[in-house]
Amino acid sequence: MLQPWIFIALLLPLGIILPGVAIVANQLLGPHKPNPAKTSTYECGIETVGETWVQLKGQYYIFGLIFLIFDIEAVFLFPWAVAYDKLQLYMVLEGVLFILILAAGLVYAWQKGALEWV
Amino acid sequence: MSDPFGAIGGWLMGLLQSLGLEAGPARFILQFAAAGFLATILLLSTLFTIWAERKIIARMQDRLGPNRVGPFGMLQSVADLVKLVTKEVIIPAGADKLVYMIAPLLVVTSVVAIWAVVPLAPKLIGSDVNVSVLYIISVGSIGTLGIMLAGMSSNNKYALLGAFRTVAQMLSYAVPMILSLLVPTLLAGSMGTVAIVEQQRAVPFFLLAPLAAVIFFISSLTEVGRAPFDLAEAESELVAGFHIEYSGLSFGMFFVAEFLHAFTIGALTATLFLGGWQGPGVEQFPLLGLPYFLLKTLAVYFLLIWARATFPRVRIDQLNSLNWKFLTPLALAVLVVSAVTDKLASELGWNRILANLAGEGVIVVGALMGLWAYARSLRRRQESLRAQVTPSRATGAS
Numbered sequence: 474m475l476q477p478w479i480f481i482a483l484l485l486p487l488g489i490i491l492p493g494v495a496i497v498a499n500q501l502l503g504p505h506k507p508n509p510a511k512t513s514t515y516e517c518g519i520e521t522v523g524e525t526w527v528q529l530k531g532q533y534y535i536f537g538l539i540f541l542i543f544d545i546e547a548v549f550l551f552p553w554a555v556a557y558d559k560l561q562l563y564m565v566l567e568g569v570l571f572i573l574i575l576a577a578g579l580v581y582a583w584q585k586g587a588l589e590w591v
Numbered sequence: 592m593s594d595p596f597g598a599i600g601g602w603l604m605g606l607l608q609s610l611g612l613e614a615g616p617a618r619f620i621l622q623f624a625a626a627g628f629l630a631t632i633l634l635l636s637t638l639f640t641i642w643a644e645r646k647i648i649a650r651m652q653d654r655l656g657p658n659r660v661g662p663f664g665m666l667q668s669v670a671d672l673v674k675l676v677t678k679e680v681i682i683p684a685g686a687d688k689l690v691y692m693i694a695p696l697l698v699v700t701s702v703v704a705i706w707a708v709v710p711l712a713p714k715l716i717g718s719d720v721n722v723s724v725l726y727i728i729s730v731g732s733i734g735t736l737g738i739m740l741a742g743m744s745s746n747n748k749y750a751l752l753g754a755f756r757t758v759a760q761m762l763s764y765a766v767p768m769i770l771s772l773l774v775p776t777l778l779a780g781s782m783g784t785v786a787i788v789e790q791q792r793a794v795p796f797f798l799l800a801p802l803a804a805v806i807f808f809i810s811s812l813t814e815v816g817r818a819p820f821d822l823a824e825a826e827s828e829l830v831a832g833f834h835i836e837y838s839g840l841s842f843g844m845f846f847v848a849e850f851l852h853a854f855t856i857g858a859l860t861a862t863l864f865l866g867g868w869q870g871p872g873v874e875q876f877p878l879l880g881l882p883y884f885l886l887k888t889l890a891v892y893f894l895l896i897w898a899r900a901t902f903p904r905v906r907i908d909q910l911n912s913l914n915w916k917f918l919t920p921l922a923l924a925v926l927v928v929s930a931v932t933d934k935l936a937s938e939l940g941w942n943r944i945l946a947n948l949a950g951e952g953v954i955v956v957g958a959l960m961g962l963w964a965y966a967r968s969l970r971r972r973q974e975s976l977r978a979q980v981t982p983s984r985a986t987g988a989s
Contacts, residue, residue, distance in 0.1 A: 477718035479619070481707045481726075483626040484717060488700030491630055492844045496680065496695070499840035503679045512684040514747050515835060525685070525746050533758050536911065540762040543919075547769040550926075551725060551782065554773045557930070558780035565934045569927050576923050579915075588915045590908035 535587050546575050595878055596715045629717060630703050637850045638668040644850065644896050651900040678839040686836065687744035694744065695837070695844035697737030702852045704730045708784050709858050712868045712880030716785060723784040724772050727859065728765070731814065734848065735761040738816070741845070742833035753832030756822045756907065761814055763914045768810040770922035774803035774929050775863045788867035795866035799933070799947040802925045802954060804864040806918055808891070811856045812898060813910075817849060819902035822910060853895050854888070861887035917958075924954050 514521045553560075553568045560568075582588060600621065607617035642657060642665055649656025657664030682688060705727055707717035720726060735757060742754025776782055778799055779790040787796075797804050813820040824832030834845045861867060865887045868880030905913070928950040936946035 477720045480622050480626055480718035481704065481720070483623050484630060484707045485700060485704050487626050487630045488703035489696045491634060491703075492696050492699045492840075492847075495676075496692070496840050496844065499676050499678070500680050503677050503839055505679060507681065509684070511681060514683060514685070515830070516747065516749060517830065521748070525748055525751060527748060527751070529752070529755050533755050536759050536763055539915070540766060543766040544769065547766070547773070548725075550773055551776065554777035555780065555782055557777040557934075560934070562934050562938060565930050569930060572923055572927055576920070579919060579923075583916065588911070590911050 532590060539582055539587065542578065543575070546571075596712065626707075626717070629706060633703055633706055633851060634699075634847060636854065637847045638672065639665075640850050640854050640892070641668045641671075641846075644853075644899075647893070647896050648900045651897070672843070675840050675843045680839040680841055681836070683746055683836045685746035687746075690740050690744035691836075692841065694737045694741035695841045695848070697740065698734050698848040699844050699851075701730055701732075701734035701737065702848050702855055704733075705855050705859070709855075709862055710785050710788050710867055711884055713873065713877040715881070719783060719785045721781070721783045724776050724782045724787075724863075728769055728772065732765065734852065735765075735814075738833050741837070745833070745836040747836050749829045749831075750833050750835050753824060753829050753835070757816070757833065759907065760820065760822055760910060761816065763911060764810040764813040764820075764918075767806050767914065767918040767922040768814065770919070770926055771803040771806040771810065772863070773926055774800045777926075777930055778933060784862055784867075787863060788869060791866040791869055794944055795864065795869070797864040797866075798944055800864075800925065800929050800951065801948075802921070802951050803929065804860065806922050806925065807864065808856075808860055808894070810914075810918060811859070812895060813914075815849060815852045815856060815895075817853060817895075818899040819904050820910065821904060822907055854892055856895065857888040857890075857892035858884075860891045865891070917962075921954070921958055924957070925951070928954055 514525070550568070550571070553571075557565070603621055604614075604617055607620060608614065612620070645667070646656040646664070657667035660666040660670045682691060708720060708723040708726055710716040710719075738757045738761070739754045742750040742752075742757065745751075775787055775796045778796055779787040781787060781790070790796075816822075816824065822832075824834065829835070834842055837845065861884060867887075868884040870879060870883035873880050873883065929947065932946050932950035933943065935941065936943050
């Protein structure tokens with residue numbers, strides 16, 4: 474049961490270690506002479522004004538929320554899709570009903586103007 | 592030979608056991624070697640894909656492209672790599688050091704890990720887990736996290752803006768991607784990539800659900816974050832976006848991850864919709880599977896490059912409208928229609944391909960009519976605006 478996951482458990486750390494080794498090699502091979510001008514924030518050559526953590530549009534947050542809803546709904550749909558071969562027609566239609574409720578949520582967000590980029 | 596890769600594995604296994612190892616540790620060492628081999632090959636393959644992409648884009652733009660280092664400039668990427676290795680890794684003042692250094696590693700590992708579940712040839716796959724599709728989605732989103740961390744830890748307004756655009760772009764486009772991934776899952780009745788490829792023996796899913804394939808292609812193009820959807824690093828607006836402060840190989844890792852991700856999208860599209868390693872003569876000669884798979888992958892990869900060379904960058908409001916108002920409803924419609932028509936076809940004995948294609952055709956007609964109505968309302972609004980503006984201007988002139 475757990476046998477196939479060993480490969481993934483080995484590949485995931487390797488995906489971190491190999492580029493990590495490359496970056497460490499870079500730090501060893503490359504020069505290391507920091508100075509204030511070099512480490513200062515690069516914003517088109519002009520000195521940066523104020524704090525970096527400026528306030529950004531709330532729209533990003535709303536998109537994040539809508540994504541969260543759809544993502545969770547999709548996770549519920551996966552078992553239905555896997556069992557599809559064994560389902561009767563009315564069971565498929567029940568899944569369709571679920572998707573329609575999801576679509577109604579999208580229509581609601583659309584009508585509320587949550588999808589507009591203002 | 593019916594199973595050449597299994598035979599190689601068995602031979603290596605025997606070799607290790609003849610050295611006096613137990614079966615358990617021997618298998619572990621073999622898997623470790625295979626994982627290391629796969630990861631190394633993938634990371635090195637970007638040296639080739641970067642060259643190929645630069646060359647193809649150059650030809651499309653009527654330039655020569657890299658042509659000095661090595662034959663046809665093939666060693667250009669190697670020269671770039673050597674240059675990047677000898678550059679200084681600059682950590683900007685005020686940066687969150689740990690997060691700043693971890694971010695590129697996360698981006699790379701998210702792409703490399705996807706390849707664990709990509710079947711390269713018959714019986715040649717890293718691990719045949721039964722939740723591969725879910726695994727692809729979850730591991731792929733680690734890359735988004737890495738890009739966000741990179742932008743946020745850099746202590747730079749442009750990088751921060753790039754990170755926020757990533758939220759709007761990559762998170763949003765995960766929705767149609769997941770919905771389009773549901774279609775091959777339900778057509779195959781399994782989440783495992785091996786089962787999905789096996790189910791495409793008779794007919795590839797591209798013929799059963801072409802719209803799902805197109806939606807997957809577009810949304811994963813956005814997930815990669817390259818032109819025409821390269822808003823997170825838009826050079827003309829944000830200098831370099833989320834990786835503005837990175838230098839040396841930690842910048843190079845973002846570059847490697849982007850190109851490898853594009854190649855991975857080709858592999859995933861080939862696996863899920865074009866039949867993976869399936870092709871004529873694969874039953875007799877399983878070794879043929881690998882060239883078939885690579886050929887399909889490279890064909891999709893070429894499409895990606897073509898799109899990059901052709902389309903201008905979209906604006907962020909266009910990007911979000913395209914996703915939430917067009918692709919997501921379309922993906923929902925495709926999912927519903929595929930589920931119902933495929934079930935009806937199997938219960939009533941219709942031709943599976945024709946029934947599915949007819950269903951997709953209805954969606955295409957509906958989508959085109961919707962677009963037509965939208966374009967007409969836009970034109971009306973513009974005309975009414977012009978009608979309001981013109982008379983007042985005329986009176987102002989007189």
